[in-house]
Amino acid sequence: MRLPYENYIKTLIATRRSVDDIILNLKDMRLKVTEQIIIDLKEQMYLEQSDYFEDVREPVDLDWLEGHNIDKMFGYLYDQQIRRPITGAEGALRIFEDAQMYRMVTAMALANVDADEIELVIQSKLDISYDHNDIVEFINYFFNIEGWSKKDKELYLTTVTDSDLKRAYKDAISGDKNKLYWKLKLTPSMDFDSMLREMANDCFYKFKEWVNSDADTALKFATTAEKLIGKLEKSTEYARANEEAQQGLSIIFDETPRENIKTFDELKDEEEAS
Numbered sequence: 001m002r003l004p005y006e007n008y009i010k011t012l013i014a015t016r017r018s019v020d021d022i023i024l025n026l027k028d029m030r031l032k033v034t035e036q037i038i039i040d041l042k043e044q045m046y047l048e049q050s051d052y053f054e055d056v057r058e059p060v061d062l063d064w065l066e067g068h069n070i071d072k073m074f075g076y077l078y079d080q081q082i083r084r085p086i087t088g089a090e091g092a093l094r095i096f097e098d099a100q101m102y103r104m105v106t107a108m109a110l111a112n113v114d115a116d117e118i119e120l121v122i123q124s125k126l127d128i129s130y131d132h133n134d135i136v137e138f139i140n141y142f143f144n145i146e147g148w149s150k151k152d153k154e155l156y157l158t159t160v161t162d163s164d165l166k167r168a169y170k171d172a173i174s175g176d177k178n179k180l181y182w183k184l185k186l187t188p189s190m191d192f193d194s195m196l197r198e199m200a201n202d203c204f205y206k207f208k209e210w211v212n213s214d215a216d217t218a219l220k221f222a223t224t225a226e227k228l229i230g231k232l233e234k235s236t237e238y239a240r241a242n243e244e245a246q247q248g249l250s251i252i253f254d255e256t257p258r259e260n261i262k263t264f265d266e267l268k269d270e271e272e273a274s
Contacts, residue, residue: 008142
């Protein structure tokens with residue numbers, strides 16, 4: 001069975017801790033895992049970096065950590081110098097311990113909602129102290145389900161014992177995102193683009209408010225506003241391109257004589273004949 005917190009387990013393995021120590025750590029965090037899963041992951045990582053695991057004097061390979069996308073948590077937990085900023089690692093652990101955020105973020109991730117939309121939807125309803133990097137790293141270490149099939153998700157659901165989580169996850173797996181938002185009390189009061197515009201405006205005016213008294217705070221809001229505007233432009237471009245494509249298809253369809261429009265079966269027969 002696949003586990004959504006495999007990257008966190010890999011982070012612990014990368015510190016050369018024993019299997020027993022890792023099991024105790026995960027048990028303290030209420031994360032279920034079998035000893036065999038840890039052994040299998042450890043053997044896989046050992047084959048990649050045998051010198052590092054056999055010799056405690058051997059420094060960790062930063063390329064290897066980054067390749068597994070576990071460098072930030074490794075650097076944060078064990079005060080190790082890494083190349084990338086450790087932004088998001090502490091916030092990821094705080095989200096893990098925040099029952100409300102954990103439920104909302106994991107349920108939306110299970111419904112294939114990306115980190116950008118998760119952040120916007122939650123911020124539109126709640127006053128939270130988490131930023132985008134916190135949510136991204138939480139998903140990476142504790143709820144990474146990239147590439148999971150519906151069957152993988154349903155199998156994972158059988159291991160969930162918390163009744164509130166189980167109900168939320170069932171709604172998430174069903175594919176009805178709007179129903180999930182309603183159940184989580186997160187139904188947006190506006191569409192995605194409108195939320196982006198509102199948040200960008202807020203950040204712009206907060207930037208103006210702080211620019212003469214606190215440069216660091218002003219820069220933070222300016223950077224966030226810039227990111228939001230970029231997301232808005234991408235969203236608008238996608239919507240425009242999609243609309244133009246639909247219009248183009250409609251024109252082609254309308255201008256094509258009905259007798260020239262072939263069914264899928266006819267097209268398949270032609271392809272097989274050729």
